[in-house]
Ligand code: MIC
């Protein structure tokens with residue numbers, strides 16, 4: 001059964017007319033990204049061409065997806081919007097809160113016991129408001145979405161940065177903060193700055209040890225973690241068509257790591273095969289009727305440089321396997337060069353753990369390719385040197401893999417652990433023994449992110465991102481610099497043997513199967529359902545609205561922290577153990593900016609309280625300023641807020657009395673999250689002014705009363721010796737976003753509009 005097939009048919013029915021209108025408005029052949037964007041305008045048919053990277057545009061996404069760690073805050077906000085039901089098909093997925101420790105069954109039960117209150121809350125809110133709920137153990141949000149909901153040419157938003165994974169089935173799927181999801185679920189338009197377009201032409205065909213993961217590892221190396229900001233990446237060419245749908249998903253997934261708004265591929269046979277195999281032949285039939293509109297125009301792909309803002313070409317015949325890391329996903333090293341690079345950089349080369357899983361690489365195909373390496377090693381009598389841990393992407397993948405003997409194969413490799421169908425170690429939900437000793441070590445995994453402390457909480461763990469088959473090979477060899485193409489291993493008989501190249505199955509030959517997929521349909525009428533939040537709960541807290549702007553300039557503000565270098569959302573609002581407070585704003589605020597590096601001392605979580613000169617933890621100092629009625633600001637470097645969609649990174653400082661975040665540049669989702677929560681998210685007009693900010697400065701905004709689109713704001717910086725500097729700050733607020741600031745948050749504004 002296909003979920004929401006009527007909605008999908010409606011979207012396809014309007015495609016021809018809307019694409020024709022878009023073609024006329026734009027006046028030239030269209031990329032796929034443009035077709036999807038222009039067919040999802042809130043206003044209906046296009047009447048004008050939008051400026052890429054310039055125009056703010058209202059869209060009408062077809063659906064919304066949320067995962068448990070962000071859904072709590074999204075739904076706490078939705079509950080305040082005054083609606084009885086969601087306006088578009090929406091789902092929530094319990095995947096982030098389950099720890100990997102012993103193995104699937106035990107860990108899942110522990111996860112349910114520990115998070116019972118939150119899962120019950122999510123289940124009852126979903127039931128009440130018409131939201132589908134995927135229970136703990138059902139799988140990772142993006143894998144479940146790909147298997148059940150994604151459809152070519154559709155538009156979706158999701159409260160998770162890797163929502164972009166659905167580009168593997170030709171969607172424009174975009175990660176957002178919870179407040180954006182609330183807009184769409186409340187039946188309002190969703191606003192996005194019209195993206196720029198990056199075209200990636202893939203020629204040739206993958207071979208040998210190279211996999212789809214290597215395409216994005218290579219692209220990340222080229223574009224870096226900032227290079228995709230504000231852009232949609234569209235893949236095309238014969239190489240693109242040769243990739244499986246889940247392989248395409250892997251590539252789109254990690255588009256989040258280059259800051260891209262999303263990534264996508266044109267509708268092709270790989271998508272037809274995947275849709276049919278996952279029980280959605282009806283989507284294939286509907287899509288086939290408008291197939292010409294579900295891919296870019298031929299002229300575009302023939303002369304991409306005329307239609308994209310940037311074009312990259314990658315020849316899959318020549319692409320080799322990569323390892324990206326440590327500490328950042330864009331540091332790309334070909335496997336063949338790792339020996340030299342690891343030695344030069346003093347990266348530990350002994351590997352104790354190698355992990356397969358995450359929304360990036362947990363498909364059936366991924367498991368088969370990794371299993372082929374494991375089977376080969378077992379057959380050749382090679383004992384593994386490291387422990388292989390596996391989190392399947394969904395119950396459907398796990399069940400099918402078990403039926404087809406893949407789990408048996410993995411279990412034949414000594415020490416292998418199969419964890420729950422959930423995010424697990426990818427989000428720090430990993431009880432890794434000995435991590436507390438903080439020893440310097442390396443791990444490899446098939447995930448997407450490798451920021452410091454992310455998987456096991458140890459700042460000295462060097463995590464490298466690679467394909468599942470390379471993870472398996474490295475688990476067996478126990479070495480980061482193992483090159484399966486050239487290196488041999490010694491087997492139990494003392495013989496030198498080589499691992500065979502990976503082989504796999506794009507789709508299960510006997511079809512997918514599952515007994516209980518873990519889905520809970522919402523009540524047809526949820527009006528009688530009561531959602532209870534205990535007033536003394538440590539996990540959940542009903543939200544109190546943020547105060548509206550008082551119409552005055554912000555005066556006498558103190559510096560909470562000037563962050564040095566990389567400051568991702570993991571630095572601003574750490575995950576791992578803190579995930580337990582994702583539904584409780586006051587409690588989770590105790591992790592606010594504790595990972596950010598203090599630019600004056602290079603210490604983390606130690607800043608000077610300017611009221612009494614003491615040095616204390618960041619959240620304590622923020623609370624002290626708040627209690628004294630002193631506003632505060634945060635200063636940051638480039639790409640501030642890179643990484644996750646978690647709006648906690650914006651809500652926590654807001655809750656603790658921070659009024660403005662002033663940086664050299666922002667990551668897209670975080671900038672919007674700040675705006676939504678009524679914060680000032682501003683950038684230095686002159687980047688060098690970052691250096692001018694002293695620890696004991698006082699800050700006065702002098703022209704907030706004339707806050708207007710396109711007009712700079714002025715900040716007076718009063719230094720301790722009484723001297724002052726006046727600096728110019730840029731912003732990207734449009735009129736409506738300025739109204740959010742004035743109302744105290746976007747949600748405050750929705751509430752007044754609903755009451756009007
Ligand atoms: C992540 O991969 O960092 C997460 C956890 O999935 C986040 C969402 C979150 O913080 O809950 C994301 O990528 O948006």
Ligand code: SF4
Nearest residue numbers: 162358359423426427
């Ligand atoms: Fe989960 Fe990791 Fe994917 Fe985020 S990146 S959704 S934590 S598997």
